[in-house]
Amino acid sequence: MGQAVSINDNILLLTDDGPRLKGAVCNDCGTHVFPAASGCSKCTGSSMSEAVLGTEGALWAWTVQGFPPKAPPYLGETDPAKFQPYGVGYVTLEGELKVEARLTEADSKVLKSGMAMRLTTVPIAQDEDGNDIHTFAFEPV
Numbered sequence: 761m762g763q764a765v766s767i768n769d770n771i772l773l774l775t776d777d778g779p780r781l782k783g784a785v786c787n788d789c790g791t792h793v794f795p796a797a798s799g800c801s802k803c804t805g806s807s808m809s810e811a812v813l814g815t816e817g818a819l820w821a822w823t824v825q826g827f828p829p830k831a832p833p834y835l836g837e838t839d840p841a842k843f844q845p846y847g848v849g850y851v852t853l854e855g856e857l858k859v860e861a862r863l864t865e866a867d868s869k870v871l872k873s874g875m876a877m878r879l880t881t882v883p884i885a886q887d888e889d890g891n892d893i894h895t896f897a898f899e900p901v
């Protein structure tokens with residue numbers, strides 16, 4: 761029986777308290793970046809500290825991915841007959857930044873601008889040891 765593993769420990773931590781996104785914050789101007797980077801996208805400073813981002817936010821914009829993305833880098837189902845559409849959107853983490861993420865909801869009639877979203881993960885593939893590889897996603901609260 762496999763266990764849940766992160767798609768990338770540099771961006772997604774699977775903790776006992778749930779998933780966390782790992783970004784960085786600029787020591788000079790306080791701008792958050794995700795994924796973590798060695799430089800600030802706003803002031804171009806290079807003094808950055810690791811920052812664990814908030815887990816709740818508001819949906820800002822979204823679309824529905826209705827066909828398999830190009831693989832690689834996409835790791836999920838690529839057979840168009842088996843592919844399940846999924847939502848993709850930007851979630852505003854208050855006081856931090858907008859994060860582009862997969863959404864657990866794929867129905868554009870359910871998704872609403874400003875709706876409350878919470879960080880979760882979804883399994884998208886398995887590694888050679890049978891572990892489920894999870895990527896981050898946001899679900900409606």
Ligand SMILES: [Zn+2]
Pocket residue numbers: 786787788789790791800801802803804805
């Ligand atoms: Zn900065």
